[in-house]
Amino acid sequence: RAKDYGTNGYRFYTAEMNDAVIQKLVLEEWMNKALEQDEFVLYFQPQVDIFDHRLNGMEALLRWNHPRLGVISPGDFIPLAEETGLIIPIGKWVLRTACMQNKAWQLEGFPPLKMAVNISPVQFYQDDFVQVVLEALQESGLEPQYLELEITEGIAMYQLDQVVDKLNTLRELGVHISIDDFGTGFSSLNYLKKFPIDKLKIAQQFVRDVTDDPDDAAIVQAIMAMAQSLNLNVIAEGVETEDQLSFLLDVKCREIQGYIYSKPVPADEFYDLLKRNMVA
């Protein structure tokens, strides 16, 4: 905000600061309209069982289809959406749309799959978050076991008791919980015994060089061992190569997500993927 740069009523701007501030304001204003104007869209990326080559589920990934700028990646607008609070209505839209889409595919006759949805900490900390999830399930008619919420370790840093309460409530409803980008946050692992979670997502940064960098290989193996003792499922993210895939097979990491199988695709393309999965 402009006023953050002010001192004693004066506002000092360098040219760069001014640019950055204006860019932010413009982006914020556009983002405000984006929801009304239906510019957000969900892409879906398959999550695949590499032991028996089956589709296990999909992750919904947000895109902003700007009329002039084209498709904008979440990394370019989610931080500002979080800062301004716009992530709250956007996140609601994502949950609702992901649940509706998943239910729609089920109604088409495809075998039911789990839909993973990314949840911002800002969204999760809202008092009515559980209610928002419930509404998305009710409006869509999706059974809770076909919804998975991806949270990040950072959520364990504040209001731990309330966070645990919320997660327990969601879990009791039947919703699944996974930890996204596992191992990249700065939290202690203490939350692992407090959180009622189902799955760890091995961050792409460990997968990337897993076949060349012994440290990454050791980290992935350690995550596998920990998940096994804690009775958690694991999925590796960002798998692009055959070498990565065979490493993951070797360490018995059963589920993967990555370009090697498919990039995130729009709903109509995912539909084709579902059709191929049925006949495979």
Ligand code: C2E
């Ligand atoms: P994430 O949840 O960890 O999602 C994985 C990211 O890795 C996605 O980027 C996906 O497109 C990308 N990816 C998947 N497979 C590969 C691969 O094999 N190679 C490479 N290089 N990349 C791969 P995307 O879609 O740009 O999303 C970035 C981040 O934005 C997500 O990371 C997530 O944290 C956030 N995000 C996306 N959608 C939402 C949303 O609806 N709500 C919230 N709060 N955050 C979201």
Ligand code: MG
């Ligand atoms: Mg994710």
Ligand code: MG
């Ligand atoms: Mg991730």
Ligand code: MG
């Ligand atoms: Mg992420």
